[in-house]
Amino acid sequence: MASFKIEGGHKLNGTITPQGAKNEALQVICAVLLTPEKVIINNIPDIIDVNKLIFILGELGVKIEKLAPNSYSFQADEINLKYLESAEFKRDGSSLRGSIMIVGPLLARFGKGYIPRPGGDKIGRRRLDTHFEGFINLGAKFRYNKEEYFYGVETETGLVGTDMLLDEASVTGTANIIMAAVLAKGTTTIYNAACEPYIQQLSKMLNSMGAKISGVGSNLLTIEGVESLGGCEHRILPDMIEIGSWVGMAAMTRSALTIKDVSWKDLGQIPNVFRKLGIKLEKKGDDIFIPEQDSYEIQNYIDGSVLTVADAPWPGFTPDLLSIVLVVATQAKGTVLIHQKMFESRLFFVDKLIDMGAKVILCDPHRATVIGHNFESQLKATKMTSPDIRAGISLLIAALSAKGTSIINNIEQIDRGYENIEARLKSIGAKIERIED
Template structure:
């Protein structure tokens, strides 16, 4: 039986919290260790299910793993078990984990072949692998879909991967990362236009360059990669998780709490602090920390012409879709109204029925748009029993529960554990009444 959180809301929280390492960066960075036989040391690893499963999968494939502490690990992929990577056990394990698709690029580049499971993970609508596979094909790989096994098999041509020009159909973060990892060892020059340019991807490129890759244009949507024959080891420290940071800003506002987020990597947060400010939330950047004072109320700004504020997601440097569910929850207790427009995924708003059950005023216009009419704290949300459909909705519901009156029970919290480490313990340290049952 999976566990649940029992939350009693209404406490004001106080104190400091340190964000974990970035989950979305971790899956790419840890996959990149397969590109070299030399030792790679990674710091600030988040201790969460998805990341631990990937580390375990690499260990099964023959990567030597020395986990010095929960957040620091040494990897050495000098003796990969090729047979294991084609085995039934690998298929079963990798099929459980969305992030396992990220090892395809490194394996294809270094060994000329890879298997990719059909994606699992969140129920947030279509998540295609087309960008990855089309990119690999442009580099000269052949691919076959094995319908009996639900697997894609990739093989490089006899002479290895060849650099080329490509224009991606969408700026997919995982797609760009996978193609970059394949291209660093390809022959000649690869140019990727409409590349994703998220901080996670910039971090991956910096790490690869420190291993001897030659990637230019990092941070832009046009990457140029000059292939090299081999890569060496390196040390890499991951950024703090911007989704956690946004979640904590929202939590502080909703619960009228005074919270300092330590070591927040503020130079990599892009537009995130400003989006929360547009909801009327006060926050101060103090060096590398973010201080959120306790606020009795916060008022949503309007556009300059007085029309209702719209907050929508967009590829970086736009606003990340992962924080839209947090913004939506936080808006329920603001003064004023806001339109939340989720462009990139079609099922991310399907948790609003639970917020409506808690007493929030939300109109779900269609699968992509919801209007939130802020209650301005006139009515507190009330605690209910609910289940979490995906990682980000889970934390949004947790924030709602912490601000609600009475007891809430959140089921299916395996979803939350996939993305947030020891979240209950860390929130208890701030004064939250939350326990795992």
């Protein structure tokens, strides 16, 4: 297990280009299974979770060629379905939550899809019902092996389009059902569909392959099934979560940073929420410029009550940035309530911030009140362990602003979602070192 050694209290300065979006990459890479033709995907982030998925596709028989550092071609013309029932797949698939999204395309094209219970962040209960209920609605038969925690869906006569109302606007669930429905007979409507930019990108990519998806960007999707899909070339959006992470770093270290090519139109509420925390964000073309600020003040509501920052399905604020907002608030002027609605374990990392001197009251598993220091009291360096991807980067941000030298263990969690993070931080002046145990 590797660790980061971080000497805090140094200002950052310079320009950062965000990596490709992790969550989009996991979806669109699975979509290559829908066609025997070649698919080229650009701006793929070089991170553990995405590389694991590419490895699984390779074991499944997909021909993969690395064209450039972040560009790959995929051709799924000779798929080895026996791999899906192997011990190796049960091991490989269970280590990556994103592997669930191979099931929809495999079911659509080959009539069957299997998956071991997937892993991922330990941030609370993350059920798979939405995925499998969608497949059952399309005519698939579901089975589950309790001894081996192994899920399967099969159809002998092919999937048939239908109308469905999702029980929750699950992003990965919506993606999986879309990929299953594009090759189904007839028309499928999905109401209460997730409409995040990742889903919009997946839909645009599938349409460029010959799918017929309308309502893209809304929560009501209509999919007319087609006989087959062809190849395409697709570019992944910049990662909005990483963009928010860089904004948080700039604020906490009182630094000036430029974040390049952020695709402003796809950031939703993210700039607004940081501005409510008092952080200045300037739009310069398609870049974000964060000027150096000695302090930032949280805006109360117009009636004077304390600001609440809560997550919600798109176009609401993404839950993946709440950990970062919480850390940033520890040095703001004022008080904010952080309400994490979706995952009941994601706020449990706040004990580490309290150890560093932050004023955080954990009200319950979903809510924390943060009373900002306004930089009158610097966080103190400490030794800590990263519990998940977003908490990991949040603790890294805290360490960059803290007085002294911090150690963060279990940094594989950070590597799962952030490409080459220490080299990119060093390029803008951070004092960070990777220590291999």
